Amino acid sequence: MTITLALPSKGRIKEASAALFDKAGLSIVSVGNDRSYRGRIEGLDGVEVAYLSASEIARELAAGTVDFGITGEDLVREGMSDVETRVDFCARLGFGAADVVVAVPEIWLDVETMADLGDVAADFRARHGRRLAIATKYWRLTQQFFSQRHGIQLYRIVESLGATEGAPAAGQADIIVDITSTGATLRANHLKVLADGVILKSEACLVRARKPAHDGDARVAEIVSRVGAAL
Amino acid sequence: MPLIDMPDFAGALLDEFGRRRTQRVDAPVIQPAAPFLDMAGEDLRRRIFLTESETGESFCLRPEFTIPVCLRHIETATGTPKRYSYLGQVFRQRREGGNEFYQAGIEDLGDRNFASADARVVADALGCLGRILPGRSLTVTIGDQAVFEAVVAALGLPAGWQRRLVRAFGQQDVLDAMIARLARPAPMAGLPDEVEALLEAGNEAGLIAHVEAEMARTGTLTNASRAPEEIVRRLKEKRQVADASLNKAKLDALKEFLSLNVSLRYAPAVLADFARTAGLPLRDAIAGFDARVAAFANAGAPLADITWRAAFGRPLDYYTGLVFEVTERGKHEVLAGGGRFDRMMTLLGAADHIPAVGFALWLDRVEAALAPAGKRTAP
Numbered sequence: 001m002t003i004t005l006a007l008p009s010k011g012r013i014k015e016a017s018a019a020l021f022d023k024a025g026l027s028i029v030s031v032g033n034d035r036s037y038r039g040r041i042e043g044l045d046g047v048e049v050a051y052l053s054a055s056e057i058a059r060e061l062a063a064g065t066v067d068f069g070i071t072g073e074d075l076v077r078e079g080m081s082d083v084e085t086r087v088d089f090c091a092r093l094g095f096g097a098a099d100v101v102v103a104v105p106e107i108w109l110d111v112e113t114m115a116d117l118g119d120v121a122a123d124f125r126a127r128h129g130r131r132l133a134i135a136t137k138y139w140r141l142t143q144q145f146f147s148q149r150h151g152i153q154l155y156r157i158v159e160s161l162g163a164t165e166g167a168p169a170a171g172q173a174d175i176i177v178d179i180t181s182t183g184a185t186l187r188a189n190h191l192k193v194l195a196d197g198v199i200l201k202s203e204a205c206l207v208r209a210r211k212p213a214h215d216g217d218a219r220v221a222e223i224v225s226r227v228g229a230a231l
Numbered sequence: 232m233p234l235i236d237m238p239d240f241a242g243a244l245l246d247e248f249g250r251r252r253t254q255r256v257d258a259p260v261i262q263p264a265a266p267f268l269d270m271a272g273e274d275l276r277r278r279i280f281l282t283e284s285e286t287g288e289s290f291c292l293r294p295e296f297t298i299p300v301c302l303r304h305i306e307t308a309t310g311t312p313k314r315y316s317y318l319g320q321v322f323r324q325r326r327e328g329g330n331e332f333y334q335a336g337i338e339d340l341g342d343r344n345f346a347s348a349d350a351r352v353v354a355d356a357l358g359c360l361g362r363i364l365p366g367r368s369l370t371v372t373i374g375d376q377a378v379f380e381a382v383v384a385a386l387g388l389p390a391g392w393q394r395r396l397v398r399a400f401g402q403q404d405v406l407d408a409m410i411a412r413l414a415r416p417a418p419m420a421g422l423p424d425e426v427e428a429l430l431e432a433g434n435e436a437g438l439i440a441h442v443e444a445e446m447a448r449t450g451t452l453t454n455a456s457r458a459p460e461e462i463v464r465r466l467k468e469k470r471q472v473a474d475a476s477l478n479k480a481k482l483d484a485l486k487e488f489l490s491l492n493v494s495l496r497y498a499p500a501v502l503a504d505f506a507r508t509a510g511l512p513l514r515d516a517i518a519g520f521d522a523r524v525a526a527f528a529n530a531g532a533p534l535a536d537i538t539w540r541a542a543f544g545r546p547l548d549y550y551t552g553l554v555f556e557v558t559e560r561g562k563h564e565v566l567a568g569g570g571r572f573d574r575m576m577t578l579l580g581a582a583d584h585i586p587a588v589g590f591a592l593w594l595d596r597v598e599a600a601l602a603p604a605g606k607r608t609a610p
Binding site: 081105106107108109110112115116118119120122123125127128131139140142143146147148151153154155156157168169171174190 | 391
């Protein structure tokens with residue numbers, strides 16, 4: 001069996017992943033030319049490297065078509081149900097840090113906590129003839145946090161595929177659930193994060209798709225232990 | 232009528248619906264998704280089968296019948312009272328059991344005698360199950376949001392807290408967290424000085440002007456989402472909510488109420504006792520409760536088989552009073568569930584206020600309950 005390792009194909013997370021694997025003594029060599037989307041690990045036979053986008057890596061992990069992937073925890077948790085039974089978060093890598101947060105307009109002086117938001121959501125339909133609208137690309141994380149964690153049922157998700165922080169100002173939604181690293185973009189758009197509104201503290205992770213074939217495979221154990229030791 | 236694929240007892244059930252003077256209605260399998268998500272919340276999205284039309288409109292496979300039956304009633308505008316029945320397939324993503332199964336039920340719209348309509352809907356559910364499962368011992372658990380609302384109101388909490396508690400009714404862990412918080416005030420802090428001063432002075436106009444000015448400065452639309460007046464009104468309410476707490480006696484009373492779990496035969500006496508020892512003015516709620524118990528007895532419902540559990544409720548904003556579930560004695564599978572949803576018709580767009588009660592039978596579970604006894608012949 002070939003072990004497939006999916007790495008991000010662009011950006012800082014790509015550089016950081018390559019540096020980490022170098023440090024772990026698992027140098028990645030491109031197959032063909034430098035811009036190839038395939039690679040292998042020097043000195044470790046039967047392992048191939050595939051370069052994919054971060055969201056594709058999460059999807060392939062969910063489908064079990066790759067064995068390992070480096071991608072954001074947010075994308076993995078958003079991309080599948082029963083995440084703990086389907087993948088193993090082998091290591092948190094210390095880069096790509098960002099929080100998935102609930103943010104509301106700064107001018108909502110009366111809303112600081114999820115309990116406040118629950119009050120507002122419950123009243124919303126009677127006042128506005130529609131449910132409170134949340135712009136996000138994180139359907140699953142939002143539902144889990146609002147419905148299961150905080151008992152807030154009455155809201156509608158408006159899918160947002162980019163520039164989510166602009167949705168309230170544009171009148172597309174009332175609040176947002178989005179990713180933020182420094183909070184600067186939120187502040188620039190006059191949004192504030194609720195005191196208990198951090199849904200997930202995400203960062204890049206080495207993630208393994210749980211497969212029976214991995215048990216007792218020395219290459220699997222070696223990749224996990226070497227990356228762990230390099231952190 | 233061809234009954235291929237339907238449960239063996241479908242014919243008997245339809246006959247029973249007819250005897251109970253209901254009008255059988257059907258609903259398309261493919262339904263617009265918005266009314267379901269709007270009523271039941273986003274959590275439903277994970278549990279239904281959604282698809283999209285070419286124009287981007289969301290549709291789903293019929294996850295239940297109550298909303299389509301109510302919408303149909305509003306569209307056809309045929310007046311009330313009306314008793315509708317249905318029997319058909321519903322589609323849901325479930326952890327246990329198949330994703331497509333049959334449900335049947337009755338929706339009873341427009342009867343303004345709440346006690347007798349409540350009694351009738353429970354009697355209907357028991358009668359229908361009795362027809363299919365003759366000789367089985369069935370038990371009913373009922374809950375009543377109206378009584379809980381009365382208890383919460385009698386505790387003297389600010390309106391904001393009353394709504395919070397009522398909203399959490401039926402979700403014990405959420406209620407527990409609120410009860411823990413109510414043990415002491417949680418003063419509100421962190422407001423900008425200017426806002427704090429205006430709030431302290433009770434200067435509502437000043438607060439609204441402040442919010443309007445901030446919205447203008449930041450380019451926030453004042454008509455797209457929450458308006459300045461709405462934010463200020465809730466800010467004032469939040470101050471009351473933050474400062475509110477309950478003394479130990481009242482907290483204990485609330486906890487004791489939520490722990491009541493008693494046969495309906497004794498429920499009126501237990502509730503009256505509770506009100507007296509807790510010193511809470513619950514006369515109207517008790518009168519309504521007693522009237523329903525009397526109506527149950529009149530309708531021939533077996534009070535000994537009905538249990539009232541004070542904490543039993545459903546956390547959806549259209550349920551307003553009675554909720555109930557029917558199981559076989561000693562078993563957990565809910566064979567029938569129903570209740571009063573007086574707010575639904577208005578939320579769905581009815582011009583008039585139309586009181587509504589109804590129930591649904593889980594026919595796959597009924598079928599499973601039939602199987603072990605080997606009674607496969609049509610009753």
